[in-house]
Amino acid sequence: AQKITQTQPGMFVQEKEAVTLDCTYDTSDPSYGLFWYKQPSSGEMIFLIYQGSYDQQNATEGRYSLNFQKARKSANLVISASQLGDSAMYFCAMRVVDSNYQLIWGAGTKLIIKP
Amino acid sequence: EAQVTQNPRYLITVTGKKLTVTCSQNMNHEYMSWYRQDPGLGLRQIYYSMNVEATDKGDVPEGYKVSRKEKRNFPLILESPSPNQTSLYFCASRTGLDGANVLTFGAGSRLTVL
Numbered sequence: 001a002q003k004i005t006q007t008q009p010g011m012f013v014q015e016k017e018a019v020t021l022d023c024t025y026d027t028s029d030p031s032y033g034l035f036w037y038k039q040p041s042s043g044e045m046i047f048l049i050y051q052g053s054y055d056q057q058n059a060t061e062g063r064y065s066l067n068f069q070k071a072r073k074s075a076n077l078v079i080s081a082s083q084l085g086d087s088a089m090y091f092c093a094m095r096v097v098d099s100n101y102q103l104i105w106g107a108g109t110k111l112i113i114k115p
Numbered sequence: 116e117a118q119v120t121q122n123p124r125y126l127i128t129v130t131g132k133k134l135t136v137t138c139s140q141n142m143n144h145e146y147m148s149w150y151r152q153d154p155g156l157g158l159r160q161i162y163y164s165m166n167v168e169a170t171d172k173g174d175v176p177e178g179y180k181v182s183r184k185e186k187r188n189f190p191l192i193l194e195s196p197s198p199n200q201t202s203l204y205f206c207a208s209r210t211g212l213d214g215a216n217v218l219t220f221g222a223g224s225r226l227t228v229l
Binding site: 102 | 157159163
């Protein structure tokens with residue numbers, strides 16, 4: 001069965017430190033895509049980064065990078081030099097062909113950056 | 116500005132009183148979807164639409180209806196709301212199906228059913 005697991009319900013991190021948010025996935029489909037979204041307290045969903053299953057290199061977008069370990073089926077989000085504005089819920093999601101291209105979502109991780 | 120617009124943003128209603136949450140996108144996207152978000156459960160898909168006049172059930176369709184008569188609009192209808200439908204609702208759209216086509220979300224509609 002297709003599944004996304006985010007094992008960290010909440011995290012506290014000191015400002016300016018790097019943060020790793022865990023995401024593991026389960027699918028037997030060789031073609032899939034992995035997404036990370038941020039949801040600040042205001043509620044909107046903001047796309048951060050995407051990794052395709054056939055991409056050779058880890059995706060990066062500014063301070064965000066995706067540590068993609070295909071054999072371990074993990075797609076951890078790394079935020080470098082965290083800022084107070086990074087405090088938010090973070091969701092990992094997966095899109096597979098088998099699920100008719102629908103997104104399967106993790107339960108989220110609440111990240112709080114301490115000054 | 117390219118966006119997905121949902122209305123209302125906030126609504127308190129009573130059990131059994133029919134309501135509609137509207138969703139409109141101005142990006143000419145084929146695909147649209149409705150999600151509900153509940154604490155600890157992430158986002159769960161209610162219904163989605165691949166194109167005009169094509170809708171399909173998601174993971175939690177019970178108690179909801181949708182229609183897609185025009186490409187830009189995808190309203191969510193609660194015929195007889197119940198308290199367990201109290202939730203944060205998101206409409207989203209994207210173009211195409213595969214690859215890095217990213218979902219664009221509306222701002223969310225917080226619904227409370229008393």
